[in-house]
Amino acid sequence: MTSGETGGKEFSDREIAQDILTGEKHLSNYYYAPAVLEAADPSLRATFQEVQSDVQMGAKKLFDYMNVRGWYEVNQANNQAMNDLRNTARESRQIVSGLTGQGQGMPGVQPSYAQQGYGQQGYSQPGYGAEGFGGQGAGGQYSWTGTQAGEGQPGMGPSSLAQGARWVGQSAFQGGFGGQQGYSQQGYGGQAAGGQHYVGGQQYPGPQQYMAGQQYPGPQQYMAGQQYAGGQQYGAGQQYPGAQRGFGGIGRERWTGTQFGEGQPGMGPSGLAQGARWVGQSAFQGSFGGQQGYGQQGWGAQQGLGAQQAYGGQQVSLPGWTRGAVREGEGPGAGWAGRPAFQQGSQGGQGVSE
Amino acid sequence: MLPLTQVETWYLGESIKGETFLCQKLASYLDQIQDPELRALTGDFQRTCERHIDLLSRHVM
Numbered sequence: 191m192t193s194g195e196t197g198g199k200e201f202s203d204r205e206i207a208q209d210i211l212t213g214e215k216h217l218s219n220y221y222y223a224p225a226v227l228e229a230a231d232p233s234l235r236a237t238f239q240e241v242q243s244d245v246q247m248g249a250k251k252l253f254d255y256m257n258v259r260g261w262y263e264v265n266q267a268n269n270q271a272m273n274d275l276r277n278t279a280r281e282s283r284q285i286v287s288g289l290t291g292q293g294q295g296m297p298g299v300q301p302s303y304a305q306q307g308y309g310q311q312g313y314s315q316p317g318y319g320a321e322g323f324g325g326q327g328a329g330g331q332y333s334w335t336g337t338q339a340g341e342g343q344p345g346m347g348p349s350s351l352a353q354g355a356r357w358v359g360q361s362a363f364q365g366g367f368g369g370q371q372g373y374s375q376q377g378y379g380g381q382a383a384g385g386q387h388y389v390g391g392q393q394y395p396g397p398q399q400y401m402a403g404q405q406y407p408g409p410q411q412y413m414a415g416q417q418y419a420g421g422q423q424y425g426a427g428q429q430y431p432g433a434q435r436g437f438g439g440i441g442r443e444r445w446t447g448t449q450f451g452e453g454q455p456g457m458g459p460s461g462l463a464q465g466a467r468w469v470g471q472s473a474f475q476g477s478f479g480g481q482q483g484y485g486q487q488g489w490g491a492q493q494g495l496g497a498q499q500a501y502g503g504q505q506v507s508l509p510g511w512t513r514g515a516v517r518e519g520e521g522p523g524a525g526w527a528g529r530p531a532f533q534q535g536s537q538g539g540q541g542v543s544e
Numbered sequence: 545m546l547p548l549t550q551v552e553t554w555y556l557g558e559s560i561k562g563e564t565f566l567c568q569k570l571a572s573y574l575d576q577i578q579d580p581e582l583r584a585l586t587g588d589f590q591r592t593c594e595r596h597i598d599l600l601s602r603h604v605m
Contacts, residue, residue, distance in 0.1 A: 203579045210589065213566045221562055225555035231546045234603050241596045248589055255585060
């Protein structure tokens with residue numbers, strides 16, 4: 191293996207390629223994708239689109255470079271995953287055809303997100319918060335504005351993150367997720383990695399929103415699980431067994447960031463598709479995904495997003511940003527540290543890899 | 545040019561910083577990489593980064 195040397199630490203070409211790809215993903219997922227959506231000025235939007243396109247093309251080149259060398263594996267989905275996916279697609283089509291055909295939820299498809307999840311209590315009701323994010327326990331106590339200073343749309347995902355999405359009300363989450371300062375300051379990283387908290391609610395706020403919550407803990411710190419302050423409640427009053435040790439636990443549960451050792455343990459939505467998984471005895475299962483993954487108690491919870499069929503499957507397919515660097519210590523995986531906005535959340539670099 | 549919104553300002557700033565950081569990293573990697581193909585790729589990325597910084601900065605100047 192070839193290697194270079196920097197500051198006394200050697201990096202192989204593989205590590206370097208991996209780090210560059212991680213950097214590209216980071217830029218693409220966390221900055222350019224939402225920036226395109228949020229830019230009000232057409233010319234600025236066009237610039238973000240152009241840059242985003244460049245970054246994606248560059249990432250593809252690196253992907254190919256690594257893939258042909260066996261450094262970035264891609265595996266075929268297994269039958270179970272494919273069946274689950276087909277069921278999900280089938281149910282979604284039924285739901286949608288029911289909506290367009292009858293103007294109401296599809297009878298006989300229960301629970302479905304049209305009926306109880308997204309529709310009624312979560313997503314589309316006033317403020318995610320009503321009973322959404324905060325879960326039933328919140329009972330309207332928390333509400334999610336999605337924006338800071340009333341700006342923009344109370345949308346979902348990274349785009350709203352940048353606006354400093356915040357909770358209103360007495361949120362167990364404030365310290366970690368955003369609090370008053372939005373994500374640059376205490377946000378995402380913060381003390382609590384609050385993303386869990388809100389994801390764990392009864393309602394499924396939508397993948398984007400989940401991302402928003404998860405990302406900023408900064409993969410490393412979040413995964414390290416040292417500061418999962420809000421964990422005791424974990425959503426709608428459900429106990430989060432691993433709360434005290436947080437997401438990653440302390441040396442016990444580890445997030446590999448990939449499933450079946452596939453792909454790159456990258457970050458962000460791109461990593462999500464790789465089917466991230468937990469290794470070890472995950473304290474997380476009971477509350478976040480349980481046996482049914484997203485569907486049962488987690489994302490969809492009992493009333494959300496199609497319940498059992500929602501994200502279905504045995505795997506708790508957490509988004510990539512819940513991962514940290516795979517390599518130990520500093521090195522290519524520790525990129526981005528030092529940027530002010532992410533310091534709290536993403537520095538550390540030791541999280542997942544221990 | 546329209547005045548920038550708060551959100552645009554944030555994204556521009558973070559993007560410029562991110563590209564700059566990446567650019568610096570790529571420059572340091574160039575000296576270490578052994579494989580000519582990867583070195584060429586990295587050189588391309590570095591130039592792309594510089595162009596991005598230029599493009600993004602135009603909206604600020």
